[in-house]
Amino acid sequence: MELISSAERNLLFERFAHDAFHLELRDDYSVPNEEGVYRDWLSGTADGSFMAPWAQLMKRVTGSGMTVRRVRVVTEPHTPHIQWEHATTHVNEAAGESIRWLPRQKMPEELVLPVKGNDWWLFDDKLLAVGYFDGSGRVLGSEVVETPAIVGECIRVRDLLWGMAIPHSEYTR
Template structure:
């Protein structure tokens, strides 16, 4: 098992990369305590308070202004969960901050062969971090993977899902 990153170590991984940060999101629901109010507001048909998201969006803006690239592929379940509907509704804010977001349908993902069941980040094509979540408390820690042969597996997965996913603006929910 790799080194566990949480707290300040995890924050540094998200902020200290040099060129690229890529995330693969494959959960149908996340249980992040800080998102719950906004999620409930969205589900009630109200405008969600996205205050919790502002620090991330500000970091992305600063990073993209400095020439760094943020990208992600979001796997969408079939049928789509309420949580993923919420995530997709919030995605224009991520894009406006500078993230390049693509969406991968479950049908398309099934045709790609085995994909991981855990989210991960790739930083500068040399550090992969496998995210671990608690069903009630959300994100717990990320497991750092630095061995080149293991990182190569994540690079290959990124290429497969990126090529198969559609840009967010082209994705149509059914």
């Protein structure tokens, strides 16, 4: 399996035409470049400026008429990392993303998640960027998948979970 870097995955946002959707399934994302700002948030001193490059990218693509959506499937009560994500979601939404939350216990019991339960980005219902992590939760990269049956299963799961998930403005933890 060939993996692309996060930077290479972000280039996919320059190529999609209509819709990008992200399914997040982890309760902790140990991203090395966020460790300092995460510690700052825990101590009450973070300002959200670390998200500026992402916010600029999102403003550019959503400002061009494209949609960017996420469903975050989370365990309740939240881990500290999910509490941090919830506290900083206003930055994502101000940049044009639509974010919804789905408590893990509300997932359909019979649902089998595609791509081995990994997180994924779906671009224009045609291309997936499936995220892979090491044992400590650090990002290894993303696998690009264009197999119609796999993409189709992700579309089905996206539609199901998007309909079930709670908009950020209405989600109380």
